[in-house]
Amino acid sequence: MKSMKKLDIHRLHENPWHFRLMYQRDFESLAESIKNNGVESIPCPIIAQIKKKFYIIDGHSRIRAAKKTGEKHITCQLLTNIQNLHDLRIASFKMNKEGYSNPLLLSDMFYEEIQSGSDVDEIALEYGVNKKYVSTLLKIRNLHDDTKSVISKILENSKKKYQFILNQITPEHLANISDLSSEKQTRVVDWIFRDIMYGPADETLVSIPSVVEVLEEIEKISETKQKKTYKKRSPHTKVKEFPLTCRCGLKFDINTKNNTAYEYIEQNNIIIKKKFENNNNSHVFSSKFYSKEELVRLIRDAKLEVNVVLTEAIPDEIGG
Known part of the structure; x- marks a missing residue:
């Protein structure tokens, strides 16, 4: 049974299972019509009262458009059953x-x-659909949450730009995606999303490929990338050699792996790289191990070149 009821528009609650989609241009036309002709010019939305709440059954877009135009009240058909x-x-x-x-x-x-x-048979009977339709929709529950998130983005963008896509996102299409692993699901819907977002401006040229077509295309690109992949050096790989230029102008390569130095020398107008051999036979004495008197004595008595390493302040008498 039905009765007419004029209500504050803000008392009407969205149906939690409102699945109907409306193309953005159609919604804007609806809002413009209400603005120009008044809310009474559109068919009355249909609502139901459950306990103390009024739920929208049919007419979500009409009520949303009326709110957009600033309407405060709207007349609705109230289903009492x-x-x-x-x-x-x-x-x-x-x-x-x-x-x-x-x-x-x-x-x-x-x-x-x-x-x-309820079971599938009971749902099909009550909703007036076949069992395959019910089973297909229930299968969509197997989609990964990330996959569902991308699908929602596709639907939102299609409402704004690609009306034809809304007809192509069917329960069968999504059920086929749910057969894939979570990783493949995400790759497929990401591909479709990018295909829509960066596709042709003419919406009539945009269409959603089948899951098989998307997977084949992804496979082709993956194979191409593998052929062009080059081995990258790990950021943690140690450098075996690094160049060093001495203050005297000589150039060396220091190999940190085997602690070897290589010098660049010129022979017959050709620069060659040669292992650096240190033939310095000089003695090295450190003030860390010798007193200043001993250092003075060692320097004075030495027959070979002496290198002194100072770790503390030494009086000038050493060089005297």
């Missing part, structure tokens, strides 16, 4: 199944029925 959320789901589906829909929300709606104790 809707007693609970189960009745609300069935009525919403039957009134909104034509047109563009979000398969993810349809899947959630049917899953609620499963959670309530």
Whole structure:
């Protein structure tokens, strides 16, 4: 049974399973019509009262457009035979199944029925659809959360730009994606999303490829990348050699792996790299191990070149 009721527009609650999609241009036209002709010029939305809340069954876009134009009240048809959320789901589906829909929300709606104790046969009978349709929607529940997130982005962008895509995102298409591993699911929907976002400006030229086509394309690109892949040096790889220029102008390569130095020398107008051999036979004495008196004596008595390493201040008498 129906009755007419004029309500404060802000008292109307969104249906939790509102799956109907509306193209953005159509919504803007609807809002413009309400603005120019008044809210009474559009068909009355259909609502239901469950306990003390009024839920929208049909007319979500009309109510949203009316809010956008600043309307405060709206006249609705109140269905008095809707007693609970189960009745609300069935009525919403039957009134909104034509047109563009979000398969993810349809899947959630049917899953609620499963959670309530219904089986596939009972759902098909109550909703007036075949069992395959119900099973296909329930299969979408197997999609990974990241996959669902990207699909939602695809739907939102399609509402704004690509109306034809809304017809192509079907329960069957998403159910096929759910057969893949989580990683492949994400790769496929990412591919589709980029294909839509960076596709041709003419929306009539945009279409969603099948899952098989996407996987084949990804495989081709992966093979191409593998052929062009070069081995990269790990950021933690130690450098074996590094160049060093002495203050005297000579150039060396220091090999840190085997602690060897190589010098560059000129022979017959050719620069060659040669292992550096230190033939210095000089003695080295450190003030860390000798007193200043001993250092003075060692320097004076030495017959070979002496190198002194000072670790403390030594009086000038050493060089005297």
